[in-house]
Amino acid sequence: MSKSLQTTLIIPGILLFVLFFAMFPAVLTAGSEGVLQIHLGNGLASIRHYLGGLLSGESFQFIAGSTERSFWDQIGACFTVSFGYTAVGGVAGLTAGMLLGVYLAVSRRARWMKRFLELTGILPDFVIVLLLQFLVVYIASETGMVVFKVASASTDDPAVALPLISTILIPANYMIRNVALQMNNAFTEDYIGFAKARGLAKPYIVFFHALPNVLPFVKADLHKFMAILFGNLFIFEYLYNLNGVTLMVFSNAFAYGSYQYSLVVNGLLALLALYAVVYALLRAVVYGWEKVIVR
Structure with missing residues (x-):
């Protein structure tokens, strides 16, 4: 299969995944004796109702509390809140993670940082x-x-x-350990020994020889970094009472005991759009690092 065809099939595949993933709460219900029951017809009916309401706009209406609201009227402010915290937290966490990861790898006085990372790494x-x-x-x-x-x-x-500190601290913890590990591996390579034999300064070796060979690993791990960042998004928005996308969706997914399938689908699509925008931003940050330090 050609790459262009794969790219063409990505968007329909994502849409189908969201439609089927969001229907699970409608399909899986608890019976009278607490036994889990599967009603596939409920899920398929939810999909048909959502697709049928796209043109009329019914699929973009949801109940919040006791009031019917428009998804389009609410999503702009919620998306801005989620984007602001994830973008700033992601960029700052990535940058701080790379710099502190380098420091942890080259400094013998960074044992306190290693202990701190080990402590925070085991905490939920x-x-x-x-x-x-x-x-x-x-x-x-x-x-x-x-x-x-x-x-x-x-x-x-x-x-x-405080929310920004949280969004920076947790993903930065992962990036620091990853960069430190890859930097230590890079220092064992022959080209580093050759650079030292030439009498090059240590900062030059670190930033223009070792770090450029670590950046591909950073780029490859961006999706893991994003998974940590987005996996914590609902926790941040709930505990800090931030009116973001996840709080809007999960707070109103079940209204008056009924499941709002359309709201969940629209919310998941908004989160996917948010993921794509933040991921592109982080790739741009890594690209900037490459332009600065790669020779």
């Missing part, structure tokens, strides 16, 4: 968020000074700093 993401919130509350109770907002009180007064 929601535990890290709760610990950060507890730390802010503890500082406020002891000193009377509120360093950061622990959650958003409203859309007009959102928490900014």
